[in-house]
Amino acid sequence: MPLLGKKSYFCAICRKEIKHKHKPKSEWQVEGPLCGDCYVDQMRKFHELSLKQNCVTCGVEKDVPDLWEPRYQWDMKGLLCKECFDKKEGEYKNLKEYCKMCGKKLGVIRYHPKSKWSMDGQLCRECWDSQKAKMG
């Protein structure tokens, strides 16, 4: 029998033609069928929404959507609450803009401490030189 008149379905989210319909859950507020990819996406999204996690810095428990991902420069894992995120961002800014040793505001040229000095932050030229003289 020819497949004439076979109705096609389109995913309600990405508009792709779909063969296997996935029925969205009522709390997703999506009308119509979904393709497999969008279905999995939605599942994941709504699953995350219902999750709670602790802020890695202060340990407060929050809903995941209320937590912030640390910036990649901070080299941290986990999520932060808004307060800790702001604090961290402030610290990081200071770290970047001022010489770690003398506190002088740094210009465009900054000096990175050598890894064996085990310091973070950046240094001005004078402090870098004096540190180098001391530590090698």
Ligand SMILES: [Zn+2]
């Ligand atoms: Zn789709």
Ligand SMILES: [Zn+2]
């Ligand atoms: Zn926190």
Ligand SMILES: [Zn+2]
């Ligand atoms: Zn300095």
